[in-house]
Amino acid sequence: MNSPTALALSLERRIHAGLSLEVELALERECGIIFGPSGSGKTTLLRLIAGLDRPDRGRIQLGDDLLYDSATKLNRRLRERRIGMIFQDDLLFPHLSVAANIAYGLKGEPWAQAKARLDEVATLCGVSHLLGRQPKTLSGGERQRVGLARALAPRPRLLLCDEPVSALDLVSRHTLIERLRTIQSAEALPMLYVTHSPAEAISLGSKLFLMAKGQIVDQGPPLDVLATSSLGEGSRLEGVRNLFRATVEDHARDGGETHVRLIDGPSLVVPFHDRPPGTRLAVEIRGDEILLAKGSIEGLSARNVIAGTVERIVPHGAEAEVLVRTGSVLWIVSVVAPAVTALTLAPGVAIHLVVKARSCLILDDEVRDP
Amino acid sequence: MRSDEFAPLWLSLRVATLATLAIVGFGIPLAFVLARGRFPGKGLLAGVLVLPLVMPPTVLGYYLLQVVGRRAWLGAWLERTWGITIVFHWSGAVFASAVAAFPLFLLPARGAIEGVDPALEDAARLLGRRELSVFTTITLPLAWRGLAAGAVLAFARALGDFGATLMVAGDIPGLTQTASLAIYDAVQVADAAHAARALRLTLCVSAFSIGALWLVQRTLPAPEPRR
Numbered sequence: 001m002n003s004p005t006a007l008a009l010s011l012e013r014r015i016h017a018g019l020s021l022e023v024e025l026a027l028e029r030e031c032g033i034i035f036g037p038s039g040s041g042k043t044t045l046l047r048l049i050a051g052l053d054r055p056d057r058g059r060i061q062l063g064d065d066l067l068y069d070s071a072t073k074l075n076r077r078l079r080e081r082r083i084g085m086i087f088q089d090d091l092l093f094p095h096l097s098v099a100a101n102i103a104y105g106l107k108g109e110p111w112a113q114a115k116a117r118l119d120e121v122a123t124l125c126g127v128s129h130l131l132g133r134q135p136k137t138l139s140g141g142e143r144q145r146v147g148l149a150r151a152l153a154p155r156p157r158l159l160l161c162d163e164p165v166s167a168l169d170l171v172s173r174h175t176l177i178e179r180l181r182t183i184q185s186a187e188a189l190p191m192l193y194v195t196h197s198p199a200e201a202i203s204l205g206s207k208l209f210l211m212a213k214g215q216i217v218d219q220g221p222p223l224d225v226l227a228t229s230s231l232g233e234g235s236r237l238e239g240v241r242n243l244f245r246a247t248v249e250d251h252a253r254d255g256g257e258t259h260v261r262l263i264d265g266p267s268l269v270v271p272f273h274d275r276p277p278g279t280r281l282a283v284e285i286r287g288d289e290i291l292l293a294k295g296s297i298e299g300l301s302a303r304n305v306i307a308g309t310v311e312r313i314v315p316h317g318a319e320a321e322v323l324v325r326t327g328s329v330l331w332i333v334s335v336v337a338p339a340v341t342a343l344t345l346a347p348g349v350a351i352h353l354v355v356k357a358r359s360c361l362i363l364d365d366e367v368r369d370p
Numbered sequence: 371m372r373s374d375e376f377a378p379l380w381l382s383l384r385v386a387t388l389a390t391l392a393i394v395g396f397g398i399p400l401a402f403v404l405a406r407g408r409f410p411g412k413g414l415l416a417g418v419l420v421l422p423l424v425m426p427p428t429v430l431g432y433y434l435l436q437v438v439g440r441r442a443w444l445g446a447w448l449e450r451t452w453g454i455t456i457v458f459h460w461s462g463a464v465f466a467s468a469v470a471a472f473p474l475f476l477l478p479a480r481g482a483i484e485g486v487d488p489a490l491e492d493a494a495r496l497l498g499r500r501e502l503s504v505f506t507t508i509t510l511p512l513a514w515r516g517l518a519a520g521a522v523l524a525f526a527r528a529l530g531d532f533g534a535t536l537m538v539a540g541d542i543p544g545l546t547q548t549a550s551l552a553i554y555d556a557v558q559v560a561d562a563a564h565a566a567r568a569l570r571l572t573l574c575v576s577a578f579s580i581g582a583l584w585l586v587q588r589t590l591p592a593p594e595p596r597r
Contacts, residue, residue: 052495052496077495078495078496079495079496079497079500080498082498083494084496085496086492087493088490089489091487091489091490091493093490093493093508094512095512104494104497104499104507105497105498105499107499108498151496151497188488211457251435312579
C-alpha cells in the first residue's frame with residue numbers, strides 16, 4: 001500500500017515569553033521519536049496533535065483527514081480525532097476495572113464485537129490475565145500495558161506516547177517498549193513517541209526528530225541523529241540496547257541454560273529461564289557487552305558466537321556503533337573508535353558477534369513483571 | 371400524646387427531602403461550572419451562592435420574601451401564571467430551607483469535582499466520549515463521596531432551618547409548622563405537657579442530625595486514591 005504521508009503537520013504555538021513552538025513534521029506509518037531535553041516542547045507538541053491544547057497557527061493532517069487548519073478555522077473535536085494516547089502517568093480510570101478501562105473507548109460498538117476487540121487488545125498487550133482486577137492492584141508495568149490496550153482498543157489512526165516508561169523499572173520499561181515495537185510493526189500504526197532516553201529512541205524508532213527550544217533541529221534515523229548531535233559533554237550514547245523478540249527452544253539437560261531463538265534470527269544461549277518451549281519473550285543485550293571478532297574463534301568462555309555482516313558504522317566522537325546483520329536481525333554493537341580501524345571494519349565485512357549468556361537479559365512480562 | 375404530635379417532624383422530613391433534591395439538582399451543574407468553568411464574574415457568582423451561609427437566617431428570609439412574596443416580582447408572576455403561592459405554604463418552607471442549606475452542598479461538591487484530575491477527563495474525551503458521557507462516567511463517579519457528603523450536610527441543615535422558614539412560610543400548625551418551629555412554640559408555653567413534647571421532638575431531630583453526621587463521616591474520608 002502506497003498511501004500518502006500518514007501524518008503531516010505544521011504548527012505554531014507560544015508556550016511562554018521565552019519559548020515558542022514552531023514545528024513542521026511528516027511521518028509515514030512508522031514510529032517517530034520526539035527527542036530532546038526537558039522544556040524543549042515535546043509534550044506540548046503531542047498535546048497539540050491530540051487536540052488537548054490549541055495551536056496558534058498551522059495545520060494538522062492525519063491521512064486524508066484534516067484535523068486542524070487555522071486558515072479555515074477548522075478544529076476537530078478530541079472525540080472525533082481517533083488518536084490514541086498513553087501517558088507518563090498512566091491515567092487509568094481508578095473506579096473502573098481493567099476490562100472496563102480497556103472497553104471504555106468501545107462504547108457504541110455491538111457487544112460481541114466490543115468483547116472480541118477487548119480480548120484481542122488484551123492479548124496483544126499481555127493483560128488478558130488482569131481483566132478482572134482493579135487498577136490500584138496493578139504494578140506500574142501492568143498499568144502501562146493496560147493503558148496501551150485502552151488506547152489501542154478503538155483502533156486509533158495514530159498513537160501518541162508521552163514518556164510512557166519513564167516511571168517504570170528497567171524490566172517493565174523494556175518489556176513495554178518491545179510490546180510497542182511489535183504492535184507498531186504488526187499494525188503499521190503511525191506512532192509518535194516522546195522520550196529523552198537514547199536507549200528508548202534507538203530500540204523503538206525508525207525516525208527521530210531532535211527538538212530544542214521548540215523547534216525540530218535535526219531528523220533522521222535515530223542512531224545517526226543521536227550520534228551527530230552534541231547530546232552531552234562526552235557525546236557518549238549511554239546504554240545502546242538491542243531488543244529482540246524470541247521464543248524458548250529448550251533447556252540444557254543439566255539446567256543452568258536455556259536456548260531461545262530470535263524471530264527470523266539466530267539461536268542464543270541465555271541464563272536458565274523456567275518457561276516451557278514455545279514461550280514468547282524478549283531478550284535485551286547491551287550494545288557495549290557484545291564483542292566483535294574477525295576470523296575463526298576457539299576456546300572462548302562466551303556461550304554465543306554468531307556470524308554476521310557489518311552493515312553500517314555510525315561514528316560519534318571517541319566511539320562508534322557498528323550495525324551487524326544476522327539474517328533479518330540487526331545488532332547494534334558499541335565499540336571504541338580505534339577498534340573500527342584495528343579490525344578494518346567496513347560495510348560488507350564478515351564478522352562474529354561474541355555474546356556471553358549472562359549479558360542476555362530475559363524480558364518476560366507474564367511472570368517477571370514486578 | 372396527641373396523634374398529630376409528630377406531624378411537624380414528618381413535615382420537616384418531607385421539606386428537607388424535597389429541599390435536598392432541589393439542592394442536588396441545581397447544585398451539581400453549578401458546582402461543575404464553578405469547578406471547571408472559566409468565565410468573567412465567576413468569583414462573584416461563587417460568592418453570591420455561598421452568601422446564605424454567612425447571612426443571618428432572618429435577613430436571608432427577608433430577602434427571599436422580597437423575591438417570592440405575593441407582591442414581589444417572582445411571587446406575583448408565579449401566582450398569576452401558575453396559581454402558586456409560596457409564602458405561608460409548605461413549598462415556602464422547602465424554598466427557604468433549600469436556599470439556606472444550598473452552600474453546604476455547593477462547597478464540598480465543588481471541591482470534590484475540582485479534585486477529579488482533568489487529565490482523566492481528557493483521556494476519556496480522547497477515547498471518543500461526549501462531554502455528558504465524560505461527566506457521568508468519570509467525573510461523577512470519582513466525585514461522588516464529596517457530593518454525597520454535601521447532600522447529607524444540606525439535608526441536616528434544611529431539617530433544622532428556623533429563621534428563613536419562619537420568615538417565608540410562617541408558623542402555621544398543621545400547614546407550615548416544622549419541627550424546629552414546633553419546638554420553639556412548645557417551649558414558649560410553661561407547662562409539663564408542652565415541655566415533654568419539646569423534649570421528644572428535640573430528641574428526634576437530634577437523632578436525625580447525629581445520623582446525618584455519622585453518614586458524612588462515613589462518606590467523606592478515604593477519597594479515591596489519586597496517583
